[in-house]
Amino acid sequence: MKKGVSFLVTVALMALASSLASAFDPSPLQDTCVAIDDPKAAVFVNGKFCKNPNLTVAEDFFFQGLNIPGNTENPLGFNVTTVNVDQIPGLNTLGISLVRIDYAPYGENPPHTHPRGTEIITVLGNTLFFNKGDVYVFPIGLIHFQFNVGHTNAVAIAALSSQNPGVITIANAVFGSNPPINPDFLAKAFQLDKKVVEFLQAHF
Incomplete structure (x- = not known):
């Protein structure tokens, strides 16, 4: 019986601790990973091509x-x-x-x-x-x-x-999308005259 109570107390404390924990970004797996476009001059680290650390420079x-x-x-x-x-x-x-x-x-x-x-x-x-x-x-x-x-x-x-x-600029995404969003839909969504929507789409 005591073992069961002890287990339940442990589980309750773990649940409480996890609810109070704050999430954060994971730490990098290496000190630096200088981005490089040429795989032949790179090493493969953590899913990315990185410049060979021996070739890293201040620049x-x-x-x-x-x-x-x-x-x-x-x-x-x-x-x-x-x-x-x-x-x-x-x-x-x-x-x-x-x-x-x-x-x-x-x-x-x-x-x-x-x-x-x-x-x-x-x-x-x-x-x-x-x-x-x-x-x-x-x-x-x-x-x-x-x-x-x-x-x-x-x-x-x-x-x-x-x-x-x-960065996603809202006006560009809405009125300048390619393919364009149906102007009847946008007119209703923004409570605008369809001609205004078509003018905006032509502008963006």
Whole structure:
């Protein structure tokens, strides 16, 4: 009888412990795995082609130019300078990337989502609904945007919890899909005139 009670207590404690545990990303199985396109110059580690560690150089972990403002002369008035695994091969498997976002006066980063990463953004200059020095977090998959409400240029830096978080711009995905979504469906879904939907589809 005592053994049965002891077993039940153990199971109950394990269940309680598991309910209190927090999940986290698994640790890499190697120190670095510098991404490389040429399998002949690589070793196969944990399902990925990685540069031979003996050939790894400092430049594999370096990016230059994030201090240079991006060109915001476009209809939306914003520019994203991306620093992910494509720019820094050494980011492969490290689960992090970075972007600089520049905004013209009243420029906007339109509604979008990152399917593979949470974003934490801080305003370095001027105002994007939040002020210089403010920090905001957009959980993975959440639709979000930024808008420069000021009369002068603004800039922000964002870190993302993926080496390649991806981006899906909502308007492009809905009105610029290929093949296109039936305009009758979109008109009903967004409560718009069909001609407006067709105009948007032609634009995107």
